[in-house]
Amino acid sequence: MKSNCFRFLIAMFIAIGITIPLAAQEGTKDAVKPAAKKDDSAERIREINKEITAKRAEILPKIRKAKPGSPEYTELLTEYYGVADEFADEIIELAGDNPSNRVAATLMSGLMRSQNKEVVTKVTDAMLASAKADPTSRKSFATLMTLMSSPNRKAAAEATELLLAGVKEDPKSNNSFSVLMSLMNSRTLKPMTKAEATELLLANFGDSEKMADLAMGMTRGPISTGNVKLLERLLDESEFDSVKAATSFALGKHFSANAGTKDKGMKLLKSIVEKYPDVIVGRTNLAKTVEGEIFEAENLQIGMKVPDIIGEDVDGVEFKLSDYKGKVVVIDFWGDW
Amino acid sequence: MYPHERSLVKQLADKPFALIGVNSDRDREKLKDVMKEKDITWRSFWNGGSTGGPISTKWNVRGWPTIYVVDAKGVIRYKGVRGDKMDAALEELLGEAGVEVKITHDDEGDGE
Numbered sequence: 374m375k376s377n378c379f380r381f382l383i384a385m386f387i388a389i390g391i392t393i394p395l396a397a398q399e400g401t402k403d404a405v406k407p408a409a410k411k412d413d414s415a416e417r418i419r420e421i422n423k424e425i426t427a428k429r430a431e432i433l434p435k436i437r438k439a440k441p442g443s444p445e446y447t448e449l450l451t452e453y454y455g456v457a458d459e460f461a462d463e464i465i466e467l468a469g470d471n472p473s474n475r476v477a478a479t480l481m482s483g484l485m486r487s488q489n490k491e492v493v494t495k496v497t498d499a500m501l502a503s504a505k506a507d508p509t510s511r512k513s514f515a516t517l518m519t520l521m522s523s524p525n526r527k528a529a530a531e532a533t534e535l536l537l538a539g540v541k542e543d544p545k546s547n548n549s550f551s552v553l554m555s556l557m558n559s560r561t562l563k564p565m566t567k568a569e570a571t572e573l574l575l576a577n578f579g580d581s582e583k584m585a586d587l588a589m590g591m592t593r594g595p596i597s598t599g600n601v602k603l604l605e606r607l608l609d610e611s612e613f614d615s616v617k618a619a620t621s622f623a624l625g626k627h628f629s630a631n632a633g634t635k636d637k638g639m640k641l642l643k644s645i646v647e648k649y650p651d652v653i654v655g656r657t658n659l660a661k662t663v664e665g666e667i668f669e670a671e672n673l674q675i676g677m678k679v680p681d682i683i684g685e686d687v688d689g690v691e692f693k694l695s696d697y698k699g700k701v702v703v704i705d706f707w708g709d710w
Numbered sequence: 711m712y713p714h715e716r717s718l719v720k721q722l723a724d725k726p727f728a729l730i731g732v733n734s735d736r737d738r739e740k741l742k743d744v745m746k747e748k749d750i751t752w753r754s755f756w757n758g759g760s761t762g763g764p765i766s767t768k769w770n771v772r773g774w775p776t777i778y779v780v781d782a783k784g785v786i787r788y789k790g791v792r793g794d795k796m797d798a799a800l801e802e803l804l805g806e807a808g809v810e811v812k813i814t815h816d817d818e819g820d821g822e
Contacts, residue, residue, distance in 0.1 A: 665770030673769060675787060679780045682765055684755040687733060687741060692753065699782055700726040701803045703718075703796065706766055706776040707711070707754070708734040709744045 414467050418476050421460050421467075425480070428456045440710070454486040461492045465499045472503060485523065497525040501532060508535065514548055521555060537565065544577045554590055568599065575603065584611060585654045588619035596627045618649040618659050625663065629670065642667055679704075711775060712748050714793060717815045718800070719752050725809050726782060727800065730754070734761045734774065782807040 432453045439446040457464070461484055468477035484496040497520055504513040504520070520532035533556075540549040557570040574587055584607050591600055601624065608620040621641045629638025642663040645652075650660045672680050682694040682704075694702070719729055731754030735741045738756065745751075757763030761774065769776075779788035779796070781803045788799045797813040804811050 661767075665767060668768055669770040673778070673786065673789075675789060677786050679778070679784055679786050682732070682755060684757075684765060686753050687738060687745065687756050689756075692755075694730060695784075697728045697730065698784060700728045701782050701800060701807060702727075702780040703729045703800070704732065704778040704780065705711075705715070705729065706732045706734065706757075706769070706771045706774055708761065708774055709741060709748075710735070710774075 414471055415474060417463075418467050418471065418474055418480070421464065422476050422480060425457050425460065425483075429453055432456070451488045454483065455488060457483050458487055458489050458492050461487075461495060465495060469499060469503065472507075482519070485519070490524070493523070494525050494528075497523045497528040501528045504532070505535070514539075518551065518555065540573070544573065550574070550578055550583055550586075554586060557587075557590060571600065571603070579607075580611075582613045582615055585613065585615040585619035588616065588623045589654055592623045592626055595630075596623065601627065614649050614652050615654050618645050618652040619654045621645050621649075622654075622659050622663065626666075629666075635670075639667065639670060711792070712750065714796075714815065715752070716749060718797075718813065721813060722800070722804075722811065725804060725811060726807055727804065728752070732757050732765050732769075732771075734759075734763055734766055736760065779803065 432449060436446065436449045436453060439449055457480065460480075464477065464480045464484060468474070468481050471477050481496060481500060484492055485500075487493055487496075500516050501520055504516040507513050514536075517532040517536050520528050521536065523529045523532075536548075536552045539546075540552050543549060553570045553574045556565055557567055557574065571587075578584060578587075588604055588607065591604065596604070604620045604624050608617055608624065611617055611620070621644055625638045625641030625645070627638065628634040629642060631638075645663050646660045646667070652659060679694070679702075683691070684693075685691045694704070715729060718727075729752040731750075731752060733741060733754040734757040735744075736759050738759065755765055757765050761771075766776075775792075777788075777790055777792060777796070778786055779791060779799050781787045787803060788795075791799050797815075801811055801813055
């Protein structure tokens with residue numbers, strides 16, 4: 374638990390540092406499909422994309438070398454995304470004229486990552502306008518979901534409102550589930566309280582397997598008393614193993630974080646390994662995840678005899694931690710990155 | 711980390727002390743070069759080329775570096791101590807084992 378936040382940071386750096394640059398580049402390759410409307414503008418979109426890609430290709434190796442989280446790394450990322458700033462107006466116009474052009478769409482979402490506030494505002498406003506023009510399409514839904522967490526508060530508020538209108542209309546749809554989940558986990562703008570979102574989720578999806586996602590969504594922070602009760606009810610009543618495993622996970626983590634309820638928490642975590650060893654929630658095998666937590670709690674606390682490590686060294690020679698018995702030992706989990 | 715660790719390893723070379731790494735780099739050959747270049751003389755377990763390797767997974771390691779300090783009797787005594795705090799822990803634990811030391815580092819922490 375202690376390093377959940379750290380893990381999140383690592384995940385974020387990986388996501389920002391690697392996935393996005395790669396995704397941006399992949400987007401480029403797909404992009405050959407020409408826009409139906411105007412050959413000239415499709416050509417221009419390709420040109421802009423090529424120029425941005427070339428400039429970014431120069432920065433990318435530096436990003437890979439920089440230490441994630443360092444000021445240099447942040448600066449490089451700003452530079453990386455800022456490359457597109459000078460084309461912002463042109464991209465917005467071209468994307469508006471060629472709504473089905475995928476390169477233009479990729480360029481638009483790239484602009485959302487700019488550190489230039491003005492650029493972000495312009496792009497998000499334009500995206501909102503295009504989503505409003507075609508409010509029921511799948512693409513618009515995705516756009517609105519993205520906008521919901523945009524730093525452009527006005528656009529975010531409007532997008533949220535539109536999405537909530539959709540929830541009202543068809544509360545049991547998959548889209549509604551996504552909207553409510555994202556509101557429940559949102560830390561910023563809340564036109565609806567967490568409790569209200571939770572209530573709607575429960576009313577419309579309470580007897581479905583989707584409740585596993587709901588439980589996993591609660592593992593990110595301390596769980597309120599109300600939600601603890603809710604999770605306990607789900608654990609009791611759900612017919613799905615995934616829901617039982619996920620609620621045990623959320624409750625187990627919650628309880629084992631406090632000295633007073635630690636035993637109860639550990640029991641719940643262990644129940645996942647015993648009862649649901651193969652259950653996958655999202656893409657995670659929860660039993661595998663909690664095995665580490667249990668091992669740490671039972672073997673790696675201060676005052677406990679250190680477990681042996683048997684393995685090979687960097688040169689492939691086998692050795693054991695216990696080879697160093699009788700010595701004071703510092704064990705350092707490290708990497709040269 | 712490296713200069714501090716290098717300094718410790720040098721200063722405590724003749725004491726009942728060992729620094730053992732568990733390395734999660736991806737490329738073993740590259741790592742060997744790095745170790746040569748940066749004078750990393752202490753031994754490391756190879757974690758299979760990933761932060762999700764078997765040792766770090768079993769030990770539930772989620773942040774790097776993660777540090778454990780074990781006394782001469784094989785009991786875990788400190789976690790997550792670095793720099794001065796690690797020095798103090800080692801002085802204490804070596805003292806318990808009957809070896810009085812005072813750890814010092816020069817400005818770079820290189821102890822030379």
